[in-house]
Amino acid sequence: MYEFLSSLIQRHELLKSLPDEWVYLVGMLIFAGIVLTFASLFAGITSYVERRIAGRMMSRIGPNRVGPHGFLQWLADGIKTFQKEDIIPAQADRALFRFAPYIVFAGFFASFVVLPFSSALIISDLNVGLIYIFAVTSFVVVGILMAGWASNNKWSLFGGMRSAAQIVSYEIPEGLAALPIIFLAGTLSTQGIIQAQGWAPWDWFIFHNPFTFIAFFIFYITLLAEGNRAPFDIPEAESELVSGYNTEYSGMRFLLFFFAEWGNLWVMGAIMTIMFLGGWQSPFHFDNALLTHLIELLIFTAKTSVIIFITIQLRWTLPRVRVDQLMNVCWKYLVPFSFVNLFGVAIWMLVFPNGFAPMSYLMTLLGVLILGIFIRRVIYNLKQAHVEIHVNPLI
Amino acid sequence: MALNHYFNNIVTATTSIFEGMSITFSHLLRKPVTIQYPDRVEKPVQEMLPARYRGILDLDINLCTACTACQRACPIDCIHIDEVKVDKTYIIVPETGRKVAKIKSPAVFNINIAKCMYCGLCTEACSTSAIKHTPKFEMSTDNLNNLILRFVPPEESERLKAEEPEVIKRAEERKAAEAAARAAAKAAEKKSPPDPE
Numbered sequence: 076m077y078e079f080l081s082s083l084i085q086r087h088e089l090l091k092s093l094p095d096e097w098v099y100l101v102g103m104l105i106f107a108g109i110v111l112t113f114a115s116l117f118a119g120i121t122s123y124v125e126r127r128i129a130g131r132m133m134s135r136i137g138p139n140r141v142g143p144h145g146f147l148q149w150l151a152d153g154i155k156t157f158q159k160e161d162i163i164p165a166q167a168d169r170a171l172f173r174f175a176p177y178i179v180f181a182g183f184f185a186s187f188v189v190l191p192f193s194s195a196l197i198i199s200d201l202n203v204g205l206i207y208i209f210a211v212t213s214f215v216v217v218g219i220l221m222a223g224w225a226s227n228n229k230w231s232l233f234g235g236m237r238s239a240a241q242i243v244s245y246e247i248p249e250g251l252a253a254l255p256i257i258f259l260a261g262t263l264s265t266q267g268i269i270q271a272q273g274w275a276p277w278d279w280f281i282f283h284n285p286f287t288f289i290a291f292f293i294f295y296i297t298l299l300a301e302g303n304r305a306p307f308d309i310p311e312a313e314s315e316l317v318s319g320y321n322t323e324y325s326g327m328r329f330l331l332f333f334f335a336e337w338g339n340l341w342v343m344g345a346i347m348t349i350m351f352l353g354g355w356q357s358p359f360h361f362d363n364a365l366l367t368h369l370i371e372l373l374i375f376t377a378k379t380s381v382i383i384f385i386t387i388q389l390r391w392t393l394p395r396v397r398v399d400q401l402m403n404v405c406w407k408y409l410v411p412f413s414f415v416n417l418f419g420v421a422i423w424m425l426v427f428p429n430g431f432a433p434m435s436y437l438m439t440l441l442g443v444l445i446l447g448i449f450i451r452r453v454i455y456n457l458k459q460a461h462v463e464i465h466v467n468p469l470i
Numbered sequence: 471m472a473l474n475h476y477f478n479n480i481v482t483a484t485t486s487i488f489e490g491m492s493i494t495f496s497h498l499l500r501k502p503v504t505i506q507y508p509d510r511v512e513k514p515v516q517e518m519l520p521a522r523y524r525g526i527l528d529l530d531i532n533l534c535t536a537c538t539a540c541q542r543a544c545p546i547d548c549i550h551i552d553e554v555k556v557d558k559t560y561i562i563v564p565e566t567g568r569k570v571a572k573i574k575s576p577a578v579f580n581i582n583i584a585k586c587m588y589c590g591l592c593t594e595a596c597s598t599s600a601i602k603h604t605p606k607f608e609m610s611t612d613n614l615n616n617l618i619l620r621f622v623p624p625e626e627s628e629r630l631k632a633e634e635p636e637v638i639k640r641a642e643e644r645k646a647a648e649a650a651a652r653a654a655a656k657a658a659e660k661k662s663p664p665d666p667e
């Protein structure tokens with residue numbers, strides 16, 4: 076976007092006459108507003124979509140009363156929560172208590188800076204993009220721990236501590252599982268990683284070689300844990316900790332936590348798409364730049380949505396893991412495997428410096444095979460249940 | 471051994487997550503079982519309920535013999551009955567076709583449905599199946615008094631109570647007449663001994 080602003084300044088007399096810093100500042104504020112709007116709309120709508128999907132997975136319907144098919148439910152909930160009194164417990168550490176939600180929100184929102192939407196739609200293509208994402212998303216843990224501590228409530232504190240333990244441990248396999256991709260792409264910039272891939276599935280990094288295929292799953296699991304998503308939502312385990320670190324919150328501050336949680340789904344899906352699924356790479360190239368970017372945007376959104384859907388589905392499929400199991404998964408399984416992967420990819424790159432196309436095709440085939448088996452199992456399960464099939468998502 | 475266990479764990483985790491996801495996905499394609507009571511139901515919920523559903527109680531005043539069996543059966547005393555004597559009639563119990571004499575009728579028959587716990591003991595006690603559960607279950611109101619079901623309207627109850635002395639008198643007269651008739655018959659029997667032949 077910096078380049079875009081520069082070219083604007085070049086072209087317009089009025090902007091030229093203003094001091095450059097001002098133009099950049101205003102421009103960036105506008106972009107931040109756009110992204111914030113996107114993030115809030117996305118978080119709101121996703122909360123509705125998730126509840127509908129969860130409903131159907133439990134043979135329920137989900138919210139369907141507010142607006143057409145309940146579509147405005149998220150707005151109603153948001154406004155309702157917004158109007159609630161902002162209660163601060165008497166024994167709480169007031170300053171920290173008030174500040175914590177903003178940190179959580181900032182941690183989540185800052186990652187949007189490097190998330191591309193198309194080859195041009197990106198706030199800033201930092202050359203340390205991935206490191207930046209890891210850095211700002213782990214900022215969230217500070218906010219959560221702060222919220223837990225400041226609430227002066229044992230459940231909240233437990234939630235905060237668990238979250239800290241969880242995020243800090245999962246950062247290790249996260250980084251290690253991201254390294255193979257950084258090796259292959261030779262860059263940390265998100266756009267650079269996408270440009271190193273192609274539009275076709277066999278050009279994606281997930282199917283590049285068996286090691287990246289495993290890295291995909293390791294990275295996905297760590298992202299789930301980083302985002303406090305089920306089955307790793309122990310910081311807010313309802314059945315044990317009431318609501319974890321946000322127990323004492325109400326009103327707008329409470330909303331901010333949830334905002335970050337659902338908005339995080341996009342961040343998660345986008346990172347997966349960037350690193351493993353070829354990002355916005357599209358097979359179509361038009362002379363019209365707008366059309367090209369629109370197609371790229373659609374492709375990126377579609378891929379991200381698939382990941383988001385899987386994340387939602389996982390949440391409503393798996394039971395929550397216990398704290399010790401969580402640590403087991405991380406230290407005994409993910410960390411060793413990501414190390415093996417790292418070496419595997421390094422050796423692979425030594426042996427095949429330019430990639431090995433047959434392997435990519437084979438891995439793509441494997442992916443298709445897994446998808447096929449999945450569909451067969453779904454059909455089998457439907458047949459077993461002897462139920463009428465009802466595909467229409469809106470009942 | 472330990473290594474075996476380690477890899478087994480991975481395989482189990484992967485396959486069970488895969489299987490679980492296929493099950494939840496299959497649920498996405500199924501019809502939800504939710505009944506969207508009260509405004510989005512295809513037919514009234516009362517029609518979907520099973521035949522023996524224990525809903526709000528109903529009384530068939532014609533069948534009730536005011537035996538107070540139900541009142542005594544109720545564990546929480548939510549039935550209140552004042553019985554009065556009425557002219558003797560016979561009723562047919564619909565279920566069994568049995569003929570039962572009715573000499574009393576309830577002048578007041580109130581069920582406090584707010585207290586009722588739908589245990590069904592009263593319906594079991596009733597020998598004429600006058601008191602019964604219905605599938606009705608909607609009775610929300612903003613006044614607790616509206617939840618007292620009064621099966622005999624006040625005027626009717628006044629009338630029955632007012633008529634009771636007459637009914638008793640009639641019954642006594644009839645009894646006396648019957649007794650007199652019997653006595654007369656006996657006397658006649660004595661007067662005219664069987665033909666000695």
Ligand code: SF4
Nearest residue numbers: 544586587589590592
């Ligand atoms: S159903 Fe049970 S509680 Fe209700 S009136 Fe009959 S005996 Fe009493």
Ligand code: SF4
Nearest residue numbers: 534535537538540596
């Ligand atoms: S048991 Fe049946 S007949 Fe007897 S008083 Fe109750 S409702 Fe009437």
